[in-house]
Amino acid sequence: MxxxxxxxxxxxxxxxxxxxxxxxxxxxxxxxxxMKPVEVYPVSRIREYYFGGPQMGCYGSITAGSFQNIYPYDGVLIDTICVQEGDPVKVGDTLLKYDLNIQNLNIKTIQINIDILKNRIKKTNNELDIIKTLAPSSPPPPPEMPEKLITDGEELNYQGFLYFVVSGTGTSPEDPFVFNVLESVTIPPSFFNAISGVPNPPSYYAELRVFYSNFVPTHSWKIDGAQFQDLSSRALTEGINVSSGVYVNSDDSISINNLPNDFGEFKQLAVTVDYIGGPHYSRDEIDKMRINKENELAGLKTELKQICLNLEIEKDKYGDGIVLSEIDGVVSSIKSLDDLLPGEALMTIQSETGYQAEGTVSEFNMGKVFKGQEIIINSWANGMTYTGNIISISDLPVPSSSSMGSENPINTYYPFTASIDTSDMLIIGDWVEILFSDLNETADNEDAIFIPNAFIREEGMQYYTYISDSNNKLKKQYIKTGRSNYGYSTEIVSGITIDDYIAFPYGKNIKEGAPTIVAEDSIYG
Missing domain, CATH: 1.20.5 (Single alpha-helices involved in coiled-coils or other helix-helix interfaces)
Known part of the structure; x- marks a missing residue:
């Protein structure tokens, strides 16, 4: 059951x-x-053709004659304005001078920082050379010393100081206990008490050999322990730093400050004196020190390269601080700095004849345009085409721009002025189309692939779309974009071809791996 x-x-x-x-x-x-298949469309069906013709340029306007606008540098003081309104000027005449004292001080500061960095690099190189000479070693056996000195030696080591007994018996000035210490060591009162013989005789003689942190010798200090039997001695109450108040002069003599002369005998050590007894490192410790020092050196060199670049930029930013006239003409206006609005010209030089066009250039093309560059100017008023040359390009951006063609309207734009080569009568303020002839593409536009912007999505700093793979599954495909076709479509430089099938990248079924089907109808209905 x-x-x-x-x-x-x-x-x-x-x-x-x-x-x-x-x-x-x-x-x-x-x-x-x-899962419902995602419709995909042949790229050849949705592509748009480039509208053709030179497109790199902007819309501008005709102004009254050639002129030169002077815009003040932000944050730079003007020392002298050398002209007045109504003064005639020639090309090369001085218009104003800047006070570059602050900028020159900045340059000197950068140069000082460069010198400091170079010294740090030199020092780091020396430290690296010393590390490369190190060999793996083990500490020597402990020396035979009176128990009270061994105890004090352990106390120093406990404090993190490198402290080694080299030789000697400590029984006479000719055979003192020889200690090797680093310059940063402060000898504690207990050490002086130990060699003084108080309260337990005998007293001892000692020699402290002092080394820099890179183990280069500096000076020695010979001590008679009996001189510290006075319990009120500074050494017995505060301790003594082995380098404090001791200076090695250029003539190899020793100067002593803040230490009584009866504290012992000081002299310079020869460079050949070794830091016997230490330090001791394993192979792994030496390799780690070398790698860390090499990384430190590489970082300093990178920092030096960047600061040298900053120096060149600072030097080139304002030149000699003198602004010259670029045209023959008359000073038509000079505004007060107190009343000057952002982006407004401080001074204008007006030529007596000729016309000029004003336009803007994007930040991405600033490096491609230059003074004297030839441009093409199409007049909307009379339909005529003229040539001209860029006269000046401002360093100050404008709040908006009449960009055109393959220029991106969200970029930052800088105003420029250009001459117009014509004797025709033009109307001031008329709109013109300005084309940068040297910047226009010469590639075969018929082979370029432009797809509607709606098919392109953005992820961080990358663009992507969805296409059908060889298994008829939806695939996320990253693409590289090129020119803009009047803001309606974008050129695909790489990532998809004319033979691919592309999906509209929005909707609940848009997921990688989703099945795809070729759409029978056009996406536009």
Missing amino acids: KKRRRKKIVIITVVTLLIAVLIVSSVYLIPKMI
């Missing part, structure tokens, strides 16, 4: 699990199996 009951329970459990699996399959798997 119990066996039948258990068998019945097992059957019910298995059936319940099967039903649960079927429910899960119906909820999650079946919809995926019957």
